[in-house]
Amino acid sequence: MIEILSTGPLCSVQDAGRRGYRKLGVSVSGSMDSLAFRIGNVMLGNVANAASIEITVFPFRVRFTAKTRTAVTGAACGIFLDEKAFPPWWCFEVNPGQVLTLTPPSSGARAYLAVGGGIDVPEVLGSRSTDIKVGFGGFEGRCLRKGDRLAANFVAEGSAASGSDGFGVVPPCKGEFERESARLGNADGHAGTCARVLVGPEYDSFTGTSADQLWNADWTLTPDSNRIGYRLDGPTIDLKSPIEMLSHGIVPGVIQVPPYGKPIVMMLDGQTSGGYPKIGTVIEADLWRLAQAALGSKIRFRRVEIDEAVAASVAQEKFIQSIANSQWRAGWK
Amino acid sequence: MEIAFIAELIQHLQQSTIEEMELRGQGCALRLKAEQTRPSGGALPASKSQTLDSDKQSNKLVIRATALGFFENQHPSNEQPFVAQGSEARVGDIVGLVRQGRFFSVVRAETEGHIGSMLKQNGETVAFGDVLFELNARERSYT
Numbered sequence: 001m002i003e004i005l006s007t008g009p010l011c012s013v014q015d016a017g018r019r020g021y022r023k024l025g026v027s028v029s030g031s032m033d034s035l036a037f038r039i040g041n042v043m044l045g046n047v048a049n050a051a052s053i054e055i056t057v058f059p060f061r062v063r064f065t066a067k068t069r070t071a072v073t074g075a076a077c078g079i080f081l082d083e084k085a086f087p088p089w090w091c092f093e094v095n096p097g098q099v100l101t102l103t104p105p106s107s108g109a110r111a112y113l114a115v116g117g118g119i120d121v122p123e124v125l126g127s128r129s130t131d132i133k134v135g136f137g138g139f140e141g142r143c144l145r146k147g148d149r150l151a152a153n154f155v156a157e158g159s160a161a162s163g164s165d166g167f168g169v170v171p172p173c174k175g176e177f178e179r180e181s182a183r184l185g186n187a188d189g190h191a192g193t194c195a196r197v198l199v200g201p202e203y204d205s206f207t208g209t210s211a212d213q214l215w216n217a218d219w220t221l222t223p224d225s226n227r228i229g230y231r232l233d234g235p236t237i238d239l240k241s242p243i244e245m246l247s248h249g250i251v252p253g254v255i256q257v258p259p260y261g262k263p264i265v266m267m268l269d270g271q272t273s274g275g276y277p278k279i280g281t282v283i284e285a286d287l288w289r290l291a292q293a294a295l296g297s298k299i300r301f302r303r304v305e306i307d308e309a310v311a312a313s314v315a316q317e318k319f320i321q322s323i324a325n326s327q328w329r330a331g332w333k
Numbered sequence: 334m335e336i337a338f339i340a341e342l343i344q345h346l347q348q349s350t351i352e353e354m355e356l357r358g359q360g361c362a363l364r365l366k367a368e369q370t371r372p373s374g375g376a377l378p379a380s381k382s383q384t385l386d387s388d389k390q391s392n393k394l395v396i397r398a399t400a401l402g403f404f405e406n407q408h409p410s411n412e413q414p415f416v417a418q419g420s421e422a423r424v425g426d427i428v429g430l431v432r433q434g435r436f437f438s439v440v441r442a443e444t445e446g447h448i449g450s451m452l453k454q455n456g457e458t459v460a461f462g463d464v465l466f467e468l469n470a471r472e473r474s475y476t
Contacts, residue, residue: 087430169436
């Protein structure tokens with residue numbers, strides 16, 4: 001069991017998401033930073049879809065009741081096992097009675113706590129993710145509270161080679177992903193998030209100036225952003241002329257522009273249909289970048305074509321597989 | 334398996350932090366295990382003792398690399414280095430990382446003191462047992 005000793009209001013159990021039910025109006029849900037979520041499970045040798053805890057409010061404290069291994073990925077939060085500190089993106093052993101504390105991150109917004117075997121909550125529609133908006137899945141269909149006790153499919157302790165200090169991985173925001181980020185628009189010292197965007201079906205319905213502003217402006221992530229959608233502040237985006245649209249299916253990443261002209265990026269808990277014109281769609285491979293954007297931070301979009309979007313997804317998959325296939329993992333299975 | 338070969342292995346084992354090793358060949362298996370009196374951990378206790386003896390006059394202690402790889406004095410997610418010259422290191426404090434490919438292992442202080450000389454630059458290649466830092470021990474540790 002894992003006992004929650006301290007948590008903010010928006011920490012929840014998430015897995016890779018609830019897919020295949022959008023036709024019934026069921027949102028995808030799942031881990032906002034799918035890259036951090038997946039790497040956490042890779043570090044532990046878990047199945048790819050093992051449920052983790054998504055932590056958005058810090059400090060977060062849990063007590064373990066059994067020996068296991070755990071991995072903390074995502075935001076660069078402080079990690080303390082009792083008094084012992086670990087760097088971010090780290091996998092290590094925990095013993096019964098030990099308390100894990102995650103303190104506010106120096107960068108990033110969401111941390112993922114994965115445990116060996118995964119968090120054991122009932123599957124609903126094929127997923128253990130919490131649909132916070134509707135209130136089902138995950139742990140009792142809600143965010144975690146102090147005193148909650150989560151079951152986990154704890155696996156036996158790691159091999160002797162693992163040691164108590166464990167190991168870490170280079171965060172994906174560095175290395176080749178950092179160079180990629182520079183290409184996306186961080187080259188001029190922009191410290192915010194850069195995400196690649198495909199133009200949307202109604203892109204040509206916006207004025208030329210407005211369309212240019214989507215690419216040129218530094219958008220601010222407003223405080224009323226959440227797992228449903230990211231509301232951005234910046235220049236007003238105007239339509240050439242008002243258009244009436246029937247509600248239609250939308251996916252995470254779609255950038256809608258409501259009549260007041262400030263874009264909303266739909267995220268994983270977003271509704272499955274909408275009626276606002278769509279100026280673009282953040283590519284799937286860059287949704288994790290948005291997931292780690294802190295409230296108040298700047299976001300920049302760069303236009304890409306579908307070939308680059310597909311290539312980015314392939315590169316991301318290769319990155320995860322390169323960790324999974326590493327020789328190091330052999331000693332950790 | 335030649336006796337001389339085994340003797341050489343034991344000699345190497347005594348100079349390392351390896352607790353236990355097993356070697357299997359055709360029709361034979363050899364297991365060597367360090368005596369329990371030797372403390373476990375990443376740094377080289379034997380070398381540390383030697384350092385303690387030889388440097389006792391100057392109160393010098395060292396922190397050594399626990400793996401082969403590239404030394405990193407800060408985590409890529411953080412802008413601040415783990416330690417700086419003159420900063421205090423307590424037992425168990427993280428003082429650096431050793432990167433191998435996409436992976437890190439951690440280097441912790443095994444004794445307390447103040448960081449003196451920093452002998453490896455960020456990104457420099459280090460071998461197992463290389464001295465990374467010299468520590469100036471606290472006076473009270475030796476009085």
